Amino acid sequence: MSKRVLALLTLITLSLLTSLLITILIGVKAPTSIRDLGKYYVANTIHEAASPEAVTAIVWDYRGLDTIYETTVLYMAIIGGLAISAISRKIQLKTRIGLTGIARTATRIIVLLIATIAFAIALHGHLTPGGGFPGGSAMAITAMLIVPVYTLQSLLERGVTSTRLVAARGLALTALGLIAILPVLRGLEAVTNQKFYPSHIAGMLISGSLWFYNFFEFLAVASGFAAVALYLSAPEELYREELRGVE
């Protein structure tokens, strides 16, 4: 038995023994009742935010301003990352060979499935668990799958460049900010939901601004992470050439 396996077994045995000792000696028990704050949200989100999903209602309505600032922080982080890894010239790669036909066909099916699920997570965010951020990050995975299988060059030739993705992200974020600020024009607070936006459109529940927030957050997160993936997948030689050009 190697040293690694022995250490692993010791670790698992020790943690099991510790948890057993804690359970027997201290007697930790999970709480059986719900706190009043939790009860309030479960009972009132459907009236106050017109959404049966308490988590989305809290994230984009009750503490919506927090989430707007969080989105801005993530935006600045991605801008910072892109500023470090930016290449001034147009990326032109020599190799165009991706993976084999089997991998390409499988990826085509998987990418379609992931994109469908990502859209479902984002657009149903006000009804079921999920929302803009999980949907957007799931969507960005499709870009990370396409780059190694179909090569970066094939994406660039179809017009998917990181500059355009960053521009899309900027537009989506502007729309998000506008939705947050629009109620102010009517003398309401910023990030107001039900007093300003309608809860239904054409008979469908959209929970006021929650659906729009989820949709634009989805676009912003998906394009932001996809831009990072495109920059990271550019080969190291390009960066070296760029540095030489600076010197």
Add this chain to the structure above:
Amino acid sequence: MIVALIVFTIALLLSLMFVYLAVTEKDLLKAIVFSAGQSICYAILLHTMAAPDIVMTYLAVSVGLYSALLVFVVSKTERYEA
């Protein structure tokens, strides 16, 4: 209830195993796979604790984005830790 507790315990121990393997592994690509395995265990933990919203974000970020980003990063350096 007892089934959930058993699943919880197994997922916790598995995640401990994956963390240990990821920390001690010299092959960085294998370490990324172990790290993704730990993330899957945590997703199961969160699901047994009835937090589906967090499971969605956690799976997309820590199994998908994080692993893919790290693979790109490793491709820019060496695969084996000296």
